[in-house]
Amino acid sequence: MNASVEQMERSEPRVVLSARGLRRDFGGFTAVRDVDLDVHDRRVHALIGPNGAGKTTVFNLLTKFLQPTAGKITLLGEDITRTVPDKVARKGLVRSFQISAVFPQLSVLDNVRVALQRKSGLAHQFWRPLSALNQLNSHAENLIATVGLTRERDVLAADLSYGRKRVLEMATTLALDPKVLLLDEPLAGMGQEDIGTIANLIREVAATRAVLMVEHNLSVVADLCHHVTVLQRGEILAEGNYDTVSRDPRVRTAYMGTEED
Incomplete structure (x- = not known):
């Protein structure tokens, strides 16, 4: 131990x-x-x-x-x-599933921003412009750095290896705090x-x-x-x-x- x-x-x-x-x-x-x-x-x-x-x-x-x-x-x-x-x-009480659950056609950054939307309440504010999500960038980039995905920040989730997808899933799970x-x-x-x-x-x-x-x-x-x-x-x-x-x-x-x- x-x-x-x-x-x-x-x-x-x-x-x-x-x-x-x-x-x-x-x-x-x-x-x-x-x-x-x-x-x-x-x-x-x-x-x-x-x-x-x-x-x-x-x-x-x-x-x-x-x-x-x-x-x-x-x-x-x-x-x-x-x-x-x-x-x-x-x-x-938040669960991460055995099978990777990320949005394949979104970048690493956007996957984390989507998860942060739910926590911040922005997910329900459909009338707000897309630029409103920019306020989440700093937090998202900190989470991405925490899990070691900074180099893949702008890579589509679909293009990540299986292991890196699981790392991304951990970041999106942590985004829910x-x-x-x-x-x-x-x-x-x-x-x-x-x-x-x-x-x-x-x-x-x-x-x-x-x-x-x-x-x-x-x-x-x-x-x-x-x-x-x-x-x-x-x-x-x-x-x-x-x-x-x-x-x-x-x-x-x-x-x-x-x-x-």
Whole structure:
């Protein structure tokens, strides 16, 4: 565990996103059962598990793309169990999807400006001239620099590599100024250079807000995450820091089919 993780573990940040007794049934199949989850401010929390463990379903429940069959979800102390997804996002719970979601025919700068419009309220002011967006340029360029895309500022998103598209998506997500950021496999399909960029960015983001991430790259989880929840068949199998869960024989069996080293 690196020094930055150890330093943050000495503090006691508040719980900003919480789930209790979370359950989701699909007909006769229970995809998620009795999941309790606490995500703390200024920490990176990983949700891991083998394929089919229920990670994406949990994400969909937390962000309200699915309604829970049972259980309660709170955000910053407010019950959001029955709140619709767009209102949840406006309250500060923002999700970045596994598949890149940017506007391919817009430049990097314009993609970020579009995201900033929503936060600033300009998206609803259709009568304003296009030049009104220029007031967002400074903020957009700062975000672009933060994620290391300054050289691609005027490049169309369609012309970016897959990894750089994911970097751009991170910038557009941060433009919404989330209080809790949910990342669905943020490093999937990336080259080593982009993995380093995004991992460092996640670390920086977590200095001021909570991050909950689904990630299969366990070396990144070990380096970044303060708390790890392991799911198997829709239930919590183990939780704790990475060192604790990685030594758990049940987790070894779930991932490798054996308890042997």
